[in-house]
Amino acid sequence: MASEWARLGYKVVLSARRKELLEGIALEIRNSGGEALVVPVDIMEEKSIEDAVQKIINTWGRLDIAVANAGFGVFGSIDKLTAKDWNRQLQGNVIGLALTVKYALPHLKQSQGRIGLIGSIGAYLPNPYVGAYGASKAAVHSIGLTLQVELNGTGVSCTTIHPGFVVSEIGRIDNEGVWHPERTDPWPSNLMWPTDKAAKVMVKAIIKRRRNYVFTTHGRVIVWLQRWFPGVVRNIVSKGPKPE
Numbered sequence: 001m002a003s004e005w006a007r008l009g010y011k012v013v014l015s016a017r018r019k020e021l022l023e024g025i026a027l028e029i030r031n032s033g034g035e036a037l038v039v040p041v042d043i044m045e046e047k048s049i050e051d052a053v054q055k056i057i058n059t060w061g062r063l064d065i066a067v068a069n070a071g072f073g074v075f076g077s078i079d080k081l082t083a084k085d086w087n088r089q090l091q092g093n094v095i096g097l098a099l100t101v102k103y104a105l106p107h108l109k110q111s112q113g114r115i116g117l118i119g120s121i122g123a124y125l126p127n128p129y130v131g132a133y134g135a136s137k138a139a140v141h142s143i144g145l146t147l148q149v150e151l152n153g154t155g156v157s158c159t160t161i162h163p164g165f166v167v168s169e170i171g172r173i174d175n176e177g178v179w180h181p182e183r184t185d186p187w188p189s190n191l192m193w194p195t196d197k198a199a200k201v202m203v204k205a206i207i208k209r210r211r212n213y214v215f216t217t218h219g220r221v222i223v224w225l226q227r228w229f230p231g232v233v234r235n236i237v238s239k240g241p242k243p244e
Contacts, residue, residue, distance in 0.1 A: 001067060004199040006034035008207075013056050015041040016070065043070045043096030044088075053103040065206065066104035067116035068097040073133040074175050085175055086132055093136035098143055105156070112155030116206040117144050119162045121219040125226050126237055137162075141212075148211055157209035164219025165191045166198040191218055 002012045006029040014022040019040045026036035037059055041052040056063055074081065074089040101115060108115065120137040127134030144160030151158060165188075172183040185192065193216050205213040214220050226233045 001069065001199040001202060002036070003029065004196070004203045005065070006032065006036065008203070009034075010065070011035040011037070011060060013037045013039055013060075015039045015052055017042050043100065044091055046099050049096070049099050050103050053107070057107060062111055063104055063107035064111045064113040065116065066100065066108060066113070067118070067206070068100040069116070069118045070096060070100075071118065071136075071170070072173050072177065073130055073170050075130055076132075076175065077129055078131045081132055088175070088177070089132040089136050090139070093133070094139045094143070097140060101143075101147065108156045109154050113157075114206050114209060115147065115151075115156065115158040116202070117147075117158065117160045118202075119144070119160050121162050121164050121214060121223055123162055124214075124223045126234060128237055128240065129242055144212065157211075159206045159210050160212050161202050161205055162212070162214045162219065162223075163198060163202070164193070164214075164216040164222075166193045166216075167195050191216075 002014055002025055006012045012026075012029060012034065014026055014036060015038075016022055017040065019038065022038045022040065026038050029036040037056070039052045039055050042048045053063070071093045072089075074085045076085065097117060101117075104115070107113075117140055119140040120133070122130065122134040123137040123141040125134065141160055141162070144158055147158040167185070169179065171185045172180050174180060198215070201215050202213075214223055222233060222236070225236075
């Protein structure tokens with residue numbers, strides 16, 4: 001997404017935990033003629049989010065678009081998940097996202113900017129063995145709906161994006177947050193969208209100030225099926241991959 005925003009001429013701020021990877025992306029953007037600022041942040045820590053937003057303002061003086069994209073999945077059936085699992089899942093995917101919005105909003109109101117919240121089609125579906133993740137993304141959907149009311153009249157838009165299967169590292173992170181490079185994605189490769197293709201449609205939805213945007217094609221189909229034929233969806237997801 002950072003590369004896509006830069007391609008369109010935006011100054012880009014890259015925020016995540018792994019500074020060395022951010023620096024690599026920033027270098028690619030600068031080599032292509034763009035501008036990029038690296039501001040490491042851990043969305044599990046409120047002070048880290050607050051400090052990151054302040055550094056952006058101190059450096060560039062304004063904020064036009066904030067995309068809350070950080071997230072991860074906690075895996076396991078409901079009867080196996082611990083309080084620690086639930087707390088970590090909700091702290092990252094829900095509270096971290098909400099606090100990102102909180103600290104960005106004063107500056108977005110000044111610029112009549114845009115918010116992008118990255119949810120999942122899991123917000124609409126049953127989520128066997130990833131119930132905590134699905135619950136967190138349902139909360140993201142609810143936060144987006146709420147912001148669309150609370151921000152009415154401010155000039156700030158909120159776009160909640162619910163992707164289907166997109167290539168990412170999410171399946172390689174365990175419940176403790178440890179990355180396992182040897183793991184493979186459990187989802188069918190023919191259903192996975194490449195990240196650059198996904199970035200283009202997500203950025204476009206945010207620019208157009210769409211309220212809710214579901215993609216990919218299979219994502220839209222299964223969300224539609226869940227609305228009208230929930231029994232069919234239960235049968236489909238019950239045959240999906242189970243955690244090791």
